[in-house]
Amino acid sequence: DGGITQSPKYLFRKEGQNVTLSCEQNLNHDAMYWYRQDPGQGLRLIYYSQIVNDFQKGDIAEGYSVSREKKESFPLTVTSAQKNPTAFYLCASTKGGRYTDTQYFGPGTRLTVL
């Protein structure tokens, strides 16, 4: 079955530690996105990548880093520089690179900083 997988589902980290969230898709989609969701807020774009080896900052990129070495993978690293990392993180992909293309989302990773 084609889709997007995110792992782990729940993640706990100590303050000051970096942590990497995995996102893999087997849809052969060109573009991939990372969003963050906080209670009472909409999804906010962290980073996106339209092709391999290229990525762009979204609205709230500070304290995050990404890589796109393979078409099917787009890992997100939450660094210790991120002031308030506890949130629900969603990865998405689109066939083309337009935001208005249908976005397919993974199940999400809930990150809690202890």
Add this chain to the structure above:
Amino acid sequence: DQQVKQNSPSLSVQEGRISILNCDYTNSMFDYFLWYKKYPAEGPTFLISISSIKDKNEDGRFTVFLNKSAKHLSLHIVPSQPGDSAVYFCAASPNTDKLIFGTGTRLQVFP
């Protein structure tokens, strides 16, 4: 500043009746609008979209209405079913440059 607003955090509707979810936006440059549905512990899934050149788009039980002068769109679900219980996000895009999501409305359909 929230450019896409869903002012009702929750809505409760009886099975078989109409559900109306509302969304307001502030940016007149938005020209494409989408609705996504999200079940607990799952990612959002695309539901229906509408371009600014239209004022209505229908897909089965789901219809989206766009009122550009009021900067308002709504999603109608008729008839509502228990399986429709989820969080609904509206999203808007200016010229495919970016996608801005609303805060979501939790719909509960009861028997």
